[in-house]
Amino acid sequence: AQKITQTQPGMFVQEKEAVTLDCTYDTSDPSYGLFWYKQPSSGEMIFLIYQGSYDQQNATEGRYSLNFQKARKSANLVISASQLGDSAMYFCAMRETFNNNDMRFGAGTRLTVKP
Amino acid sequence: NAGVMQNPRHLVRRRGQEARLRCSPMKGHSHVYWYRQLPEEGLKFMVYLQKENIIDESGMPKERFSAEFPKEGPSILRIQQVVRGDSAAYFCASSPQGATVNQPQHFGDGTRLSIL
Numbered sequence: 001a002q003k004i005t006q007t008q009p010g011m012f013v014q015e016k017e018a019v020t021l022d023c024t025y026d027t028s029d030p031s032y033g034l035f036w037y038k039q040p041s042s043g044e045m046i047f048l049i050y051q052g053s054y055d056q057q058n059a060t061e062g063r064y065s066l067n068f069q070k071a072r073k074s075a076n077l078v079i080s081a082s083q084l085g086d087s088a089m090y091f092c093a094m095r096e097t098f099n100n101n102d103m104r105f106g107a108g109t110r111l112t113v114k115p
Numbered sequence: 116n117a118g119v120m121q122n123p124r125h126l127v128r129r130r131g132q133e134a135r136l137r138c139s140p141m142k143g144h145s146h147v148y149w150y151r152q153l154p155e156e157g158l159k160f161m162v163y164l165q166k167e168n169i170i171d172e173s174g175m176p177k178e179r180f181s182a183e184f185p186k187e188g189p190s191i192l193r194i195q196q197v198v199r200g201d202s203a204a205y206f207c208a209s210s211p212q213g214a215t216v217n218q219p220q221h222f223g224d225g226t227r228l229s230i231l
Contacts, residue, residue, distance in 0.1 A: 004157075033216035045158070045206060045222035052217050091157050095216045101171040102148065103208075103220055105157030 003027065004092050006106035013082045014114050020067065021077040021109045023092030031097040034075040036066070039089040039108070048090075051075055082113045118142065119209050120189075121223035128197050129231050136192040136226045140209030147190040148220060149182055152204040164190060194228075202230045 005024045013019035025034065036048040051059045051066045059066040067076040079086055089110050093103040120139040128134050140147050145166050150158040160174040164184040175182065179197075184190040194201055204227050208220035 031216055033218075035219050037222075042224075043204060043227070044224045045208075047219040047221065050217065050219055093157075095218075097216050101163040102150075102160030102174065103158075105150075105159070107157050108155075 003104040004094055004106035006092055006109050008109045009107075010110045010112070012112050012114060013079075015084060016081055018078060018080045019082055019111065021079070021090050021092075021111065022074070023076055023106060024072070024074045025092070025094050026073065027094065027096055029096040029098050033095045034066070034068070035093045035095070035103065036064070036075075036077045037091045037093060037105075038086075039091060040085075041088070045091075049077070079111075084113050084115060087111060087113045119144075119207055119221055119223035121205075121207050121226050123226060124224060125227045125229070127229045127231060130198055131196050134194040134197050134201070134228055136194075136205050136207075136228070137189040138192070138207030138209075138223060139189040140207075141211075141221055144209035144211045144221075146210045146212070147184050148208045148210075149190075149192050150206045150208065150222075152206060152225070154203075158206060161192075197228075197230050199230050202228055204228070 032053045034051045038046045049061045049064045051068045058068050063080045065078045089108045091108045092106040118141040147164045149161040152158045162175050162182045163171040179195045181193045204225045206225045207223045
């Protein structure tokens with residue numbers, strides 16, 4: 001069964017605007033963690049932001065914030081004031097308590113920032 | 116990246132040869148994870164190791180693939196008798212403790228394996 005779903009294969013955003021990348025997940029575990037990673041064209045995986053299932057507030061890290069809607073099982077990434085360097089693949093991932101040996105990744109969203 | 120070292124960065128092999136991918140975890144980390152990324156896909160878990168122990172290999176293909184993390188030295192992902200379908204990016208990640216849900220995994224830059 002698909003644990004992490006990213007429905008947007010590709011997204012475009014104008015420089016300096018905000019963009020939301022969607023992520024929904026499926027788990028029966030009450031304790032889990034949600035992560036977003038950025039993969040630029042050079043290929044490395046860069047950790048961006050984390051949200052715990054019991055966190056009361058949405059996570060923020062600089063221009064990145066996570067719109068966490070637990071009842072909907074969604075954890076959308078919001079990038080504010082987009083920059084050209086934000087063009088990359090973005091992956092949503094989850095780690096569950098009862099199966100926490102690995103992270104489950106979505107298929108990714110390719111974000112292109114237009115000048 | 117956060118200090119996980121993988122080498123080589125690129126590896127080219129002919130069908131039937133062996134591929135060895137190396138991963139040195141971040142300093143102080145004793146847990147290593149290997150993932151495979153096919154083109155235009157997300158990462159797929161392969162194996163989780165601690166020093167001298169394989170903890171979870173549920174994502175490893177049953178044949179030709181093996182992994183080790185010796186007491187000294189890097190973790191090695193070994194692919195014997197490579198086939199074209201093994202062409203992928205292989206990522207290693209490490210963490211300092213047992214897997215916990217609130218810890219991100221820090222990835223190396225990956226090894227791009229190409230099979231001719």
